[in-house]
Amino acid sequence: MNSEFTRETFRDLVLYQPRTGYRFSVDAFLLADFVPLKPGARVLELGAGCGVVSLLLARREERARFFGLEIQDRLVRCLAQNIRVNRLEERVFAVRGDLRLPPFRPESFDVVVTNPPFYPVGRGRLSPDEEERIARHEILATLPQVIRSAGRLLKHRGVLVIIYPATRLAELMVCLKEHRLEPKGLQMIHSYPGDEGRLVRLRASKGGGAELRIEPPFFIYQAPGGPYTPEAEALFVP
Numbered sequence: 458m459n460s461e462f463t464r465e466t467f468r469d470l471v472l473y474q475p476r477t478g479y480r481f482s483v484d485a486f487l488l489a490d491f492v493p494l495k496p497g498a499r500v501l502e503l504g505a506g507c508g509v510v511s512l513l514l515a516r517r518e519e520r521a522r523f524f525g526l527e528i529q530d531r532l533v534r535c536l537a538q539n540i541r542v543n544r545l546e547e548r549v550f551a552v553r554g555d556l557r558l559p560p561f562r563p564e565s566f567d568v569v570v571t572n573p574p575f576y577p578v579g580r581g582r583l584s585p586d587e588e589e590r591i592a593r594h595e596i597l598a599t600l601p602q603v604i605r606s607a608g609r610l611l612k613h614r615g616v617l618v619i620i621y622p623a624t625r626l627a628e629l630m631v632c633l634k635e636h637r638l639e640p641k642g643l644q645m646i647h648s649y650p651g652d653e654g655r656l657v658r659l660r661a662s663k664g665g666g667a668e669l670r671i672e673p674p675f676f677i678y679q680a681p682g683g684p685y686t687p688e689a690e691a692l693f694v695p
Contacts, residue, residue: 462535467509467693470516471542473535474507478588481509483677484656486692487646488572488620489513491658495567496520501610503556503571503603504528506592508536508549510570515549523549524566526556528597529588556598556606569607570618573600575625600625601632608636611663616641619661623654639665644672649680 462473474480489510494500498521502511505525515523527533530553537551554560574595584590591597607617617638621629623645633640638661646656654674677689685693 470512472509473538478586479592481506484572484620485509487658490692492570492618493616494518494521498567500568501566504573505536506532508539511549512539515545524552526552526554528555557602559606561610563609564612566610567612568616569611571603572620573603575622604632604636608638613664615663617661620656620658623657626657633661638663639667640669641665642670645674647674647676649678650676
């Protein structure tokens with residue numbers, strides 16, 4: 458690809474992404490690590506970006522099929538290139554489309570994963586880059602629209618896995634319940650011990666019973682400005 462993209466290697470994956478604009482972060486690794494996978498599963502990533510989550514999952518479970526839905530043209534091109542360069546064409550598929558009108562039949566996926574826009578329009582700093590604005594802010598898709606789409610596309614007892622700001626957890630829980638997605642597993646993500654919760658990663662089951670497990674907290678760093686914790690280091694090193 459040309460100079461507008463960078464090329465990195467994570468684990469055994471080669472990943473292209475835009476040099477400027479939206480670039481993935483530790484959120485993608487945290488999300489992928491929380492996803493339950495079974496052989497033969499059909500997995501959809503809503504708002505796939507350059508596809509790092511789908512690619513990480515494809516490396517973990519070779520007998521599953523993965524679909525990355527992304528609306529932004531340049532990110533879809535990155536996703537398609539990443540699929541090719543990692544020789545995953547038979548198991549991972551790039552799909553350009555709008556999650557508000559997804560090009561899939563209802564109840565066609567066992568798992569839906571998403572790292573949706575974190576901020577409503579009017580909250581948080583708006584990037585001067587349009588691609589990053591769309592990825593970070595609810596310009597093209599709001600939280601209710603993301604959750605509605607996930608609920609529609611999941612099979613009965615299918616699982617949604619999401620990472621989201623801790624400050625919006627109450628809003629997320631209400632939205633899940635409204636779309637018959639029952640929270641099943643929740644973990645708070647902290648930058649380091651003693652810091653407030655920054656993110657949550659959560660699993661919800663479509664049509665499941667009301668029983669939520671709160672997992673031990675996850676710390677990214679051992680101390681402010683310090684090295685990664687062993688748990689965080691394991692996200693990047695096989």
